Amino acid sequence: MRRLIGAMLAMELAACGAGVPVDVRVDNLELTVSLDSATEALTEALRMQGLLPPGGLPETWPEAAPDVCVSVPLDTSDLGAALPVDLTPDPAVDPEGAQLFAELNGGLVERMEIQEIALAVQENTLNRPLPPLVLLGADALDQDPATGEWWTLGRLGGDPVLDGCQAGATIPQLLGPGETAELPLVFARGGESFLLQQLADERCDERQQANGGTVNPLACKELALRARTTLVFDTAKWPALPKGSLTLRLIIAATFFVDPL
């Protein structure tokens, strides 16, 4: 899933000296969560605990079988690599994208201010309620989800991701089965600062050198994103096999203050 994300961009400039503001709205970054991809992990978890019925995972948990509760981590990167977000596309590779962000990259972003950040649940075919989701970010565009440092940017709706199989645990439900809505992202501690630093140019060179690389302006203003949650297979509450998928659209509206070169 290595594709450069297109963006809807509104840019207006005026010559006012340092820190020319450039308004950017990116609203078609998509992340997909599929419960189908979790089936294998769920099967494996039940097998490990000796709870898997003969014949494999049924469509509906047998009434005669004892109820089980299994938590399985679910990650958008289960469907592939993390989602790359690149506001400095290489003109040789993506001239259209480079043109789109030309004014943003015509100087050094000294700071930025986020006006809006939300996740829109675009498509929802889940057959069970949507549990809380966490959005994570990493410095490198191609950061391996399994390695490296991933920062928690925030939580969809603000609720933490819980292991719903713990005694007395009640998992908040963000949306019912099949429902769609736009949900605000509540920043975690350090999450907003991470995003601001990642999308600004300040210290980008330094960061690249510290990581052993050479200075490359085209490697600034980029990050990788992924979302994760915990799928709870609690047959007492939901005997049906979890199915369906979810498409999340990230919406970021921000003002970049650009120092012209």
Next chain:
Amino acid sequence: MWSRPSLPVIVTLAALVPGAVARAGEPVETETETESATAAAAAEPSRAEDRFVKGELIHVGTRELLSRYGHGGVRVGPHFLSRELYLGIDPGFAIYPDRWGVSLHVPLNFRLAEAGFSAFGGFAVRTADWDEPADIARVIRFVSYGRHESSLYFSVSSLRPHTLGHGELIREYQPNIDLDRSMTGAVFEAYNRWGGVQLQLNDITFTNRIFGALGFVKPLGMLEDPRLSSLSLGFEYAGDLRAPRCVQVSESDRRCVPGSGNALGLDPATGEPLDQTFVRTDLDLGRPVVEETDLHALGFSGEMRVYSGDRSDLKVFLTWHQFLTHGDGLAGGLSARITTGDAESIHAFRLKGEYRNFATDFLPGYFDTYYEVTKFQYRVPRSRYQITPTKYQAVFGDPENGFPIEDTARRNGFRLEASWAYFERSRDNKKASFGLALEDSTARGDTNFYAHFELPFLGFVQAFGTFMRLNSDGLGGLFSHAADDIVILTGLRFQVLPIMFVNLSYTRSYQIVRSAGRELHLGNDRILDVAGQPSSFFVRDPIFENIQTLLVDIELGWESRE
């Protein structure tokens, strides 16, 4: 309709000056006081107040230039406030009935363009101008009775800074150094030949609570000897009842941000950052969430005139002040007032030199021009902590939150001041003035400098300017290229037509960096990873940034020159 000021106009404006405060023990310079001078030479000015010019010559930190005369009208023009453009509309007036001075206005800024003119602003009133209780009082430019140095003086003003006594506690405190905050202070003074009292506060709405009080007596005032009779003993109090002790994480997490013990990286158990220096500003005003505390200081001062001539004098003074439960400071020095020139051209000089010795947990002039900014984030070079401390933490320490004071040696320092003013024919007809001040000490970041001028040299053109640089790192720091510790306040006013004036104002002051509810990373490069390296990622966010404003106003109205 409006009467002429009962006193000469320039003096009346000076009378609005909370900062132009009589020094402890200064003789009461009432209108009836006579000088001990011998008969002046024929070429010298005839009036005593012209032969020997008293009072302040300059008013450092003034924010706005007003007409020197009674006037009424409306100012209209573009206001460039940092990155936004507004249309300023400011109807107002000033009148001077009898011993009163009253000037009210309604300063409104209508947004023409949003951040850097990127979009039409909808002509909305600038909310930051009117979103705090203290903002209500901004309609008062000044209301005053009497004049500074007279037996009774009262002033409510938003224009001028405050100084108390010799400035060891409150020195040129400017409540309006933050673009988004307005405060209107008050001063009350009453004097007679045996003593006097002065009271001041920074905000008449009591939303902010900085108070100052000065009382002095002249116990030997009955003696004939001019030296002994000039002896004055003063008592001072200054305090901030809402001094920020520490910056807290957020409105929902009231922990103080630690000044040490932070590390880079994530806690493997929780996935949370080990760096505890991320904070979120309050949801209403965008200011840092802080824990407040009371801060009180007391002090004594003594002053005596050791030389008294016809047109000059020399005083010696000694002060001692103590922040309650914290350190103390001593200061002593000389101040001279000299007047020269003839009946046509009068030159006045002020010279002052002061030596200081103070404890680690004391800072002379603690409530200074930058206080409303530095009380949240006291930025000095070579910080010892992982975040920039509040001024309280920097000066007094806060070991509980990781701000210990390790060096307990007493500090030594000095302050030098010089000012000059030129008057034509009368002390009431100032044409130009200029002043400089420099202070330094062995304390960290305690090098301060200002230069100030006032040029009312032509009747139809007036100008003033203040350049100020505080908390520099030694004398060399005064010449640093970094400009974020510089405050500039300037104004120019000239008359185009009898009913039309142009007012220009350029300032460098401060504004909160981010909007309400946003996150700031206060940590600096003393926060290290496991390899002992600072972050190549997170930079230190200042809470305030140094911003520029330019106001260009056309004023249409009537001005009384009677």
